[in-house]
Amino acid sequence: MKILVTGGAGFIGSNFVRHVLAAHPEDSVVNLDKLTYAGNPENLRDVEQDARYRFVKGDICDGTLVRELMAGVDAVVHMAAETHVDKSNLGADEFLRTNVTGTFTLLEAARETRITRFLAVGTDEVYGSLSRGAARELDPLNPSNPYSASKAAADLLARAYWTTHRLPVVITRSSNNFGPYQYPEKVIPLFITNAIEDRPLPLYGDGRNVRDWLYVLDNCAAIDLVLRRGKDGEIYNIGGDNEVENVVLTRQILRLLGKPESLITPVADRPGHDRRYALDSAKIRGLGFRPAHAFPAALAATVDWYRHHEAWWQPIKSGAFKAYYDRQYAPR
Numbered sequence: 001m002k003i004l005v006t007g008g009a010g011f012i013g014s015n016f017v018r019h020v021l022a023a024h025p026e027d028s029v030v031n032l033d034k035l036t037y038a039g040n041p042e043n044l045r046d047v048e049q050d051a052r053y054r055f056v057k058g059d060i061c062d063g064t065l066v067r068e069l070m071a072g073v074d075a076v077v078h079m080a081a082e083t084h085v086d087k088s089n090l091g092a093d094e095f096l097r098t099n100v101t102g103t104f105t106l107l108e109a110a111r112e113t114r115i116t117r118f119l120a121v122g123t124d125e126v127y128g129s130l131s132r133g134a135a136r137e138l139d140p141l142n143p144s145n146p147y148s149a150s151k152a153a154a155d156l157l158a159r160a161y162w163t164t165h166r167l168p169v170v171i172t173r174s175s176n177n178f179g180p181y182q183y184p185e186k187v188i189p190l191f192i193t194n195a196i197e198d199r200p201l202p203l204y205g206d207g208r209n210v211r212d213w214l215y216v217l218d219n220c221a222a223i224d225l226v227l228r229r230g231k232d233g234e235i236y237n238i239g240g241d242n243e244v245e246n247v248v249l250t251r252q253i254l255r256l257l258g259k260p261e262s263l264i265t266p267v268a269d270r271p272g273h274d275r276r277y278a279l280d281s282a283k284i285r286g287l288g289f290r291p292a293h294a295f296p297a298a299l300a301a302t303v304d305w306y307r308h309h310e311a312w313w314q315p316i317k318s319g320a321f322k323a324y325y326d327r328q329y330a331p332r
């Protein structure tokens with residue numbers, strides 16, 4: 001299969017490209033990525049020389065470019081997005097442009113070029129905060145922040161292209177991912193790298209918010225499964241069945257690094273902070289998917305990865321990220 005991956009230089013994208021090249025020797029991948037602050041060519045340095053891999057720097061909102069790239073592939077795996085909730089709370093223009101207009105541009109091009117599979121990568125955040133139970137695929141969407149609202153819009157557009165145009169769309173909605181190559185604005189790599197540097201870990205609110213953690217390699221395997229075996233027009237939740245309170249997660253990270261809990265520093269809560277996400281993943285289990293990585297071992301492997309890859313995250317944390325961080329977590 002020839003696959004166009006969008007956003008392949010980001011966290012999940014780079015893990016997914018590596019997964020496909022390793023798991024499917026007959027496949028080839030074109031990676032279209034704008035290389036925003038979150039895209040990093042270092043994430044795929046190890047596959048650059050693979051003849052089955054090609055990188056194209058460009059924007060998913062560029063209709064001419066995406067039509068040209070789609071003409072040469074069988075399937076699209078669309079992951080390019082603005083992804084950080086806190087940034088979307090500061091200003092949502094880029095979120096609407098990339099996540100909504102970009103998805104629309106890709107769907108139009110896919111329709112014109114008769115793509116045989118269009119997989120849109122979505123998020124559990126579109127269901128909004130749940131006080132109990134777990135979201136199923138056809139539950140109402142109830143996004144709380146500009147990021148999740150833009151992702152909900154993208155999902156609904158993709159779904160509409162199946163309903164109206166019979167474009168063979170499938171949608172995945174995964175819970176929070178963690179693992180190697182995650183940009184250190186997100187909580188797990190932020191806390192691991194801060195703890196390594198003996199810096200405070202800024203914990204939002206009372207620390208009792210719950211996320212269902214999924215190891216990125218499990219998400220990649222699930223996306224790959226839906227790409228090949230998912231049914232046209234269907235949505236598949238991908239959860240890790242690992243609901244953990246943020247404060248518990250924080251203590252686990254500190255314990256793995258042998259650092260004191262005194263590094264935990266409560267900060268003012270994120271506005272509109274969703275309390276809890278949870279997914280019912282029965283449908284993708286029906287396709288045969290089971291997460292292969294237990295949470296404690298995967299978290300330990302992730303801590304080890306950041307411990308051994310300071311050369312990857314140090315330049316990020318000391319660059320433009322620093323100004324953002326200092327403003328975001330400034331004492332109020």
Ligand SMILES: NC(=O)c1ccc[n+]([C@@H]2O[C@H](COP(=O)([O-])OP(=O)(O)OC[C@H]3O[C@@H](n4cnc5c(N)ncnc54)[C@H](O)[C@@H]3O)[C@@H](O)[C@H]2O)c1
Pocket residue numbers: 006007008009010011012013032033034035036037038039040058059060061078079080081082083084098102121122123124151173174175176177178182183
């Ligand atoms: N990380 C998670 O926990 C999580 C959970 C559920 C769903 N998702 C979804 O998975 C996808 C990937 O998330 P991630 O965490 O890897 O994100 P990321 O922020 O690490 O990477 C996003 C990538 O998209 C690229 N990009 C951004 N705008 C672009 C544009 N206009 N044109 C081309 N490329 C562009 C960036 O350069 C970057 O490489 C997103 O769609 C996100 O909504 C993420």
